[in-house]
Structure formats: structure tokens, C-alpha cells
Amino acid sequence: MPRKVCVIGAGMTLFRRRMLETPKELAFEATRMALESAGIERKEVDTVVAGSAPDAFDGVHMKGEYLLDGSGGYARPYSRVFVGGATGVYTPIAAWWHVASGLSDVCLAVAEEKMSPLQPHPQYAFWSIFDHTIERPLGVTLLWIFALEMRRYMHAYNIKEEEIALVSVKNKANALDHPCAQLGAKITVEDVMKSEKMVWPVKRLDVSPTSDGAAAVVLASEEFAKRLTKDPVYVAGCGWNIDSTYWTNRDLSYPQYLENAARMAYKQAGIKNPRKEIDFAEVYDPFDYKELHHMEGLQFAKKGEAPKMTASGMTQRNGEFPINPSGGLLGVGNPIAAAGMMKVCEVYFQLTNQAGKRQVKKEVHTGLAQAWGDLMQYSSVLILRRN
Amino acid sequence: MSERVKFFPGREVSAEAFQSGSVLLTEYSTDLKYSWASGVAISKFLNELKNGKIVGRKCNRCDRILVPPRMFCEECFRLTDSWIYTKDTGTVNTYSIAYVGTDASRLKEPLYIAVINIDGASPGMGFLHLLNEIKSEKEIKVGMKVRAVWKEQSERTGSILDIKYFKPL
Numbered sequence: 001m002p003r004k005v006c007v008i009g010a011g012m013t014l015f016r017r018r019m020l021e022t023p024k025e026l027a028f029e030a031t032r033m034a035l036e037s038a039g040i041e042r043k044e045v046d047t048v049v050a051g052s053a054p055d056a057f058d059g060v061h062m063k064g065e066y067l068l069d070g071s072g073g074y075a076r077p078y079s080r081v082f083v084g085g086a087t088g089v090y091t092p093i094a095a096w097w098h099v100a101s102g103l104s105d106v107c108l109a110v111a112e113e114k115m116s117p118l119q120p121h122p123q124y125a126f127w128s129i130f131d132h133t134i135e136r137p138l139g140v141t142l143l144w145i146f147a148l149e150m151r152r153y154m155h156a157y158n159i160k161e162e163e164i165a166l167v168s169v170k171n172k173a174n175a176l177d178h179p180c181a182q183l184g185a186k187i188t189v190e191d192v193m194k195s196e197k198m199v200w201p202v203k204r205l206d207v208s209p210t211s212d213g214a215a216a217v218v219l220a221s222e223e224f225a226k227r228l229t230k231d232p233v234y235v236a237g238c239g240w241n242i243d244s245t246y247w248t249n250r251d252l253s254y255p256q257y258l259e260n261a262a263r264m265a266y267k268q269a270g271i272k273n274p275r276k277e278i279d280f281a282e283v284y285d286p287f288d289y290k291e292l293h294h295m296e297g298l299q300f301a302k303k304g305e306a307p308k309m310t311a312s313g314m315t316q317r318n319g320e321f322p323i324n325p326s327g328g329l330l331g332v333g334n335p336i337a338a339a340g341m342m343k344v345c346e347v348y349f350q351l352t353n354q355a356g357k358r359q360v361k362k363e364v365h366t367g368l369a370q371a372w373g374d375l376m377q378y379s380s381v382l383i384l385r386r387n
Numbered sequence: 388m389s390e391r392v393k394f395f396p397g398r399e400v401s402a403e404a405f406q407s408g409s410v411l412l413t414e415y416s417t418d419l420k421y422s423w424a425s426g427v428a429i430s431k432f433l434n435e436l437k438n439g440k441i442v443g444r445k446c447n448r449c450d451r452i453l454v455p456p457r458m459f460c461e462e463c464f465r466l467t468d469s470w471i472y473t474k475d476t477g478t479v480n481t482y483s484i485a486y487v488g489t490d491a492s493r494l495k496e497p498l499y500i501a502v503i504n505i506d507g508a509s510p511g512m513g514f515l516h517l518l519n520e521i522k523s524e525k526e527i528k529v530g531m532k533v534r535a536v537w538k539e540q541s542e543r544t545g546s547i548l549d550i551k552y553f554k555p556l
């Protein structure tokens with residue numbers, strides 16, 4: 001049986017298009033804030049896990065080694081994990097097994113991303129994730145693969161672009177209340193529809209920005225956490241799963257790999273009916289359609305029905321089932337690994353009543369964070385619970 | 388926020404400061420060159436494209452005909468068994484219209500891109516390619532039947548681009 005693990009602190013930097021700090025300075029700021037929020041010092045940290053996405057953005061190879069000192073990993077058992085866009089939620093999962101196994105009492109999970117160094121645009125680095133022989137010669141960009149998935153999803157369930165745009169409207173509005181947010185805004189469905197066509201059906205306002213930023217959480221054994229608080233936040237469950245790399249052979253309308261990851265986490269958390277037993281969720285929303293896609297994979301809605309749930313207002317911050325009260329990647333920003341970790345931070349802030357203006361109206365005990373990545377095939381799911 | 392943490396750290400560099408050079412930046416560019424081996428399965432696939440044919444690989448355990456071909460079946464986790472020629476026609480599984488290029492620059496003419504399920508392979512088996520000879524964007528549909536348009540034999544090099552594009556059937 002794994003030991004019970006708690007989240008005892010969280011921190012993050014501003015998310016912006018371009019930051020002055022180096023990646024290690026950003027990692028340091030987020031880590032320091034997480035430690036301060038936990039009320040502990042680095043000397044009490046046994047192990048450290050860092051997460052960061054493709055090295056091509058920074059132009060720094062061996063980014064784990066590069067981030068080491070800023071992440072508090074010096075002279076500790078330290079490693080970097082990497083599962084593409086899913087890294088931000090996978091990093092605290094890796095930290096969880098450090099503590100659950102009994103290996104350490106306190107483990108830091110730090111995620112950092114600086115996308116801005118790459119010129120003329122960070123988008124260019126994504127070219128190198130595709131198959132070098134049969135895909136790159138076609139001139140592929142990352143946006144293609146999302147547009148193709150979005151179109152397939154729309155086709156499978158007869159979903160309109162306007163229904164999808166509601167997600168962007170909601171999340172950007174939520175982000176107005178997030179002090180770190182890059183793109184909080186009051187926009188309308190019409191604004192999304194009229195925004196520049198990038199790779200149709202993807203338009204500019206359907207997409208999250210490229211960003212710099214860092215975020216971190218501190219995980220600790222139940223025994224350690226209870227020294228700090230009577231009422232800690234527990235890691236109730238975690239799951240991860242990946243589909244085939246042959247993405248042109250997959251059913252793009254439904255993320256089966258996410259269902260697998262979610263069921264793994266629900267089993268551990270003893271959750272039978274996720275829609276009823278989870279109070280709110282931070283689901284990965286680099287594109288507006290992905291929030292809907294992921295709500296279905298997470299079993300919050302039946303296949304093709306997440307748009308209806310969104311249109312009903314249920315997923316608003318003050319709705320019955322808030323989705324992305326933080327403002328998500330669409331509003332807060334998308335420094336890849338840090339964006340997933342921001343979601344874990346938000347779940348922690350909400351459960352400990354520290355979300356300020358973003359605090360959801362209803363009382364919350366169980367929250368879920370999810371991220372997604374690699375070649376649109378990986379999902380990581382983390383469930384936190386407070387009694 | 389938290390009782391202990393009162394503010395979120397970080398200093399933004401504005402677009403103006405970045406462009407005017409008022410922040411210190413170190414610039415570097417690199418030109419890395421790679422030569423990628425095409426592998427066992429894809430070398431055969433490319434050589435057959437040169438012959439104007441699409442070839443897949445069959446796994447006798449799950450009975451799937453795999454396109455793009457691979458020497459192993461990821462499902463059964465065993466070596467695949469034989470080469471199977473498919474047709475050069477297929478069905479649009481999904482498509483989109485690209486207005487931006489690889490580096491996010493804007494394209495002069497949009498590109499039509501699609502995942503095409505290949506006739507003669509197992510259901511759902513296909514690859515990424517371009518569509519062309521489209522009269523109007525409204526003509527493109529999921530489920531549309533398409534055919535490969537090949538380069539002249541003398542111009543083929545054993546590349547995915549030996550198929551120029553797929554056109555409506």
C-alpha cells in the first residue's frame with residue numbers, strides 16, 4: 001500500500017509572453033514561493049522532480065541539469081521528467097511516488113518553461129516533433145494536428161464552432177481575476193468567430209498564447225503535513241496513459257488514453273461517479289475544443305455532450321460544476337509544463353480557500369487537474385481532496 | 388492569496404523593450420544538419436511510392452493491414468508478416484485549411500491538409516497529406532473520396548512528396 005501523500009504548498013510566477021528572468025531564476029521564484037507557502041525551508045526537502053517541455057524553445061540542451069539550482073535540487077536525488085504538454089501534471093505525479101513509496105518525506109515538484117527565446121516564433125520548434133520522413137516534408141506545423149483533431153471532433157458529434165468558442169469566452173473572463181494571467185479578457189463568441197483564421201477551424205482566439213513562467217508544489221507525507229496543519233490536502237489519485245504514436249491511425253474524435261488515465265486515478269481515489277464526486281476541475285485547454293474533448297475523456301460528459309454542458313452555464317466558475325476557474329491556458333497563459341502545474345496550484349488554492357476572487361462559490365472538497373501532450377496522445381490526471 | 392505569500396514574482400519584458408534592444412539579449416543561431424535513415428518499413432514504403440504504389444504491412448494475428456507500414460505490430464507486439472499493396476484512393480478522415488506556415492508566418496495561398504484513410508488498408512488506417520484541385524472550400528468534406536495525384540515517374544525520388552496531393556474522385 002502506498003503511503004498517504006499531501007500537498008503542503010504551491011507557488012507560481014507571472015505568466016507573460018516574455019520574461020526578464022532566466023529559466024532557472026523563474027524556477028527559483030516559483031519554488032521559493034511554494035516553500036514559503038508551505039512554511040518550510042529547502043533543508044527539509046528530501047527529493048526534487050523538475051518538469052520542462054521540449055528543449056528547443058530555450059536552445060538549452062539538458063534542461064533538467066540547467067534548471068537544477070533554481071529548482072532546489074542541488075545535492076539531492078533529483079531528476080527531470082518529460083511527457084510533452086502533459087509534463088505539468090505528470091511532474092507532481094512523479095513527486096507523489098517519491099513520497100508514497102516511503103523514499104522521501106518531502107518532495108518538491110517544479111515546472112518551468114520559457115518559450116520566448118526562439119525566433120521568430122516559438123511555433124517553429126514544434127516542427128521537430130513530427131515524423132522526419134513522412135510528415136515533415138509536407139510542411140507540417142503543430143497547429144495542423146490540432147485543427148485536424150478539432151475538425152474530426154466537430155464532425156463526429158455535429159458540433160458548431162460557436163459552441164466551442166464559448167470555452168474561450170469563459171476562460172479568458174475567469175482569467176481576469178488571476179493575478180498571474182497573460183490574456184484575461186472580456187470577449188464574445190463573435191470576437192472568436194471573427195478572429196484571424198490560423199488553420200481552420202482553429203482561429204486566433206481558439207488558441208492559448210505562447211508564454212514564459214514557472215510553477216511549483218510541495219508534496220509531503222501525511223505525518224509531515226499534519227505537523228503543519230490539522231486539515232491537509234491529500235493526493236487522492238493519479239493516472240497517466242498514452243496512445244500510439246501513429247496518430248493518423250487513431251480515432252481523433254475521442255481521447256481514449258485520457259479515459260484510461262482518468263479511470264486509473266478514479267480507482268485509486270475510490271470515485272465511481274466523477275461528475276458527482278468531483279467538485280470542480282482544471283482540465284487542459286491549450287485550445288478551446290480541448291476543454292470539451294477532455295471533459296468527455298474524463299467522463300464528466302457523455303461523448304459529444306460537453307458543448308451542451310458548457311452552453312448551460314454549468315461549467316462557469318459559479319456554476320454547478322466549475323471547469324477551469326483559474327482561467328486556464330486560454331486565459332492565464334501556456335508556458336507548457338508550468339501551465340499544467342498552474343492547474344495543480346489552482347486546485348490546491350481552491351481547496352485551501354486561497355483563490356481570492358477566483359474562489360468558486362460552492363464548498364469544494366475534491367478537485368482534479370489534467371494535462372495533455374506528446375503527439376496529442378498523453379494524459380496525466382491528479383486528484384486532490386480535503387476532508 | 389495565501390497568508391504567507393502576498394505577491395506573485397516575475398518581471399515582464401514588453402514587446403517594445405524587446406524590439407528596441409533596451410533589454411540585454413544574447414543572440415545566437417545554429418544550422419544543425421541531420422541525415423535520417425528511413426528505417427526498414429518506411430524505406431520499402433518510399434521505394435514503392437517511387438513505383439507509384441502504396442504499400443502496407445499485414446499482421447496475421449490481429450489481421451490488420453497497417454498504413455503507414457511498420458515491421459512490428461504495436462498491438463500484438465510481434466513482427467508483422469507480409470507486404471500488402473493498397474489502392475491509391477481513400478477517404479478524407481478529417482481536414483483543415485492552413486493559413487500559417489511552419490514558423491507561424493502567413494501563407495500567400497492556404498494549404499488544404501487531410502488525414503486520408505487508404506482504401507485496401509484496415510479501417511482508420513491512413514496518413515497525412517495535402518488536398519488540391521479543389522474548386523471551392525465548401526467542396527471539402529469529411530468522408531470525401533479522393534485519389535493520389537503522382538509526380539511524373541522521372542521526377543519521383545522515393546519521398547512522401549512523390550504523391551503531389553490527393554484530389555476529389
Ligand SMILES: [Zn+2]
Nearest residue numbers: 446449460463
Ligand atoms: Zn497485430
